[in-house]
Amino acid sequence: MALDRKPTPNDLNAFWMPFTANRQFKSNPRMLVGAKDMHYTTAEGRQVLDGTAGLWCCNAGHCRPKITEAIARQAAELDYAPAFQMGHPIAFELANRIIDMAPKGIEHVFYTNSGSESVETALKLAIAYHRARGEGARTRLIGRERGYHGVNFGGISVGGIVNNRKMFGTLLGGVDHLPHTHLPGQNAFAKGQPEHGANLADDLERIVALHGAETIAAVIVEPVAGSTGVLIPPVGYLEKLRAITKKHGILLIFDEVITGFGRLGSAFAAQHFDVLPDMMTTAKGLTNGVIPMGAVLTTAAVHDAFMDGPEGMIELFHGYTYSGNPIASAAGIATLEVYREEALFERCAAIAPYWEAAVHSLRDARHVIDVRNMGLIAGIELEGIPGQPTKRAFAAFLKAYEKGILIRTTGDIIAMSPPLIIEKPQVDQLLDTLRDVLSALD
Ligand SMILES: Cc1ncc(COP(=O)(O)O)c(C=O)c1O
DSSP: OOOSSOOOGGGGOHHHOOSSHHHHHHHHOOOOOOEBTTEEETTTEEEEEEEEHHHHHHTBBOOHHHHHHHHHHHHHOOOOOSSSHHHHHHHHHHHHHHHHEEEEEEEEEEEEHHHHHHHHHHHHHHHHHHHHHTTTTTOOOEEEETOOOOOSSHHHHHHHHHHHHHHHHTSSSSSEEOOOOOHHHHTTOOOOOOSSOGGGGHHHHHHHHHGGGGGGEEEEHHHHHHHHOOOOOOTTHHHHHHHHHEEEEETEEEEEEETTTTTTTTSHHHHHHHOOOEEEEEEEGGGGGGSOOOEEEHHHHHHHSOOOOTTOOOOOOOOOOOTTTTHHHHHHHHHHHHHTTTTHHHHHHHHHHHHHHHHGGGGTTTTEEEEETTTTTEEEEEEOBBBBTTTHHHHHHHHHHHHTTEEEEEEEEEEEEOTTTTOOOHHHHHHHHHHHHHHTOO
C-alpha cells in the first residue's frame, strides 16, 4: 500500500537499519513503497529502475504474479509446519527441483533462512563431516581476504572485509585466509575473467604447509565475489583451488549466494566455470528475494558421511525453526518455475555481451579507474577522494537515486546486478544515467 505522505524523521527512530548510515538516511529518507518488474516506486511517486535486483536477489524482477499468488495460496493452506521430525511435501518438492538444476554430483539440500545462515551451516557441516569420518582434527576453516560470507560469526571469521570484522572481538579461532584476487595493476578493465592471478590459489599450499592438511576442514570462496566490490576469478584460479583442496582432502565450499540462480547465465557458477565444489551455499534468488530462504547444497559424499549409526538417532544436531518453511518453499517452487518458463538464465547469457559492452563504455567516464563484469554483474571502481574513502561512490549512489536508478556501492566501487529480465533500452538507461552522474561528481 502506498504511503500517502512522505515520512518524517520522527517516524523513523525505532528501526535501527542494517548496513545503513542511519542518521544520514533519517534526515533525508529514501522510501520505496511499491515495485513492479524492473522498477521501484518511491514514496514521492517516482519510478526508479532497479539496477541491483534489490540486494542481488530479485532475479525475476518484482511482484511477479506467479510467485505472489503461490505465497498467498500456501499461506491459506498450510502456513507453518515443524521441520524437526515432521515434514510437508513442498519442502521435498523444492529440494528435488533445486537438485534437478544443480551441477551433477550435488544431491542434497539443507534449508536455512539466509545467506549468512547457509554459510554457518556449511562451515559446521564441513567440520562435522570430517569428524563423522574419523578425522576430527580437521577443524580449520580457510576463507579469503575481501571475502563476504554474511554477517554471522563464522561468516565474518572466514570473510575478509575489515569493517565487518573489526568491531566484533576475536571471532572464530582456527581460521586462515587466502590472498584476494584483486590485481588492478595487471587486470584493470578486463572483460569477463581476468588473465592474471591463477597462481594466487597456490597460496593454499603455503597454508597447508603451515598448519598441516590434517587440521584443515574446508576452504570457502565466492566464485564471483559481489559484495566486496565485484571480483571475477582469474582464468584457472577456481580450477587450481579445486585441485589443491582435493589433493589434501579439504572440502571446497562455493558461496553462491549471489551467483546462484542465473546471475552468470547458468543456474550456478559451479556450472559456469565447470568446477564442482563439495558444498554450495545459496539464498537470495532461491525465492526471488521475496521470502527469506537459503539452502546449502551438498554432494552425496558429504551427506552420506552422516547417515551412519542407529536409524532412530538424529544424524545432525543442526536446523532452524524455519528450515523449509511451507510459504518459503512455495515461493521457491514458483520462482524456479518462472526462471524456467521465461528461460531467464538463458536470457541472462544472451544479454551478457550487450551488458559487457555497455558497462565497459564507462571506461573513459570521469573518476573511473576500473570496470569488471561477468554475466549480469558489473563493478565500476572509482578513484577515491584522498583521505575520504567511500565518499565519492556514496555521492554517486545518492545522485543516481535522484536521477531514477538504483545502484549499490561498496567502498569506492559501484556494483550493479539488475534483474535478469532487463531489456537493452534499460541497460542503456542505467549506463547513460551513471555516466551523467559521474561527470557531475566532484
Ligand atoms: C556471497 C554472499 N554470502 C552471504 C551473503 C549473506 O546473505 P544474507 O544477507 O542473506 O545473510 C551474501 C549477501 O550479500 C553474499 O553476497
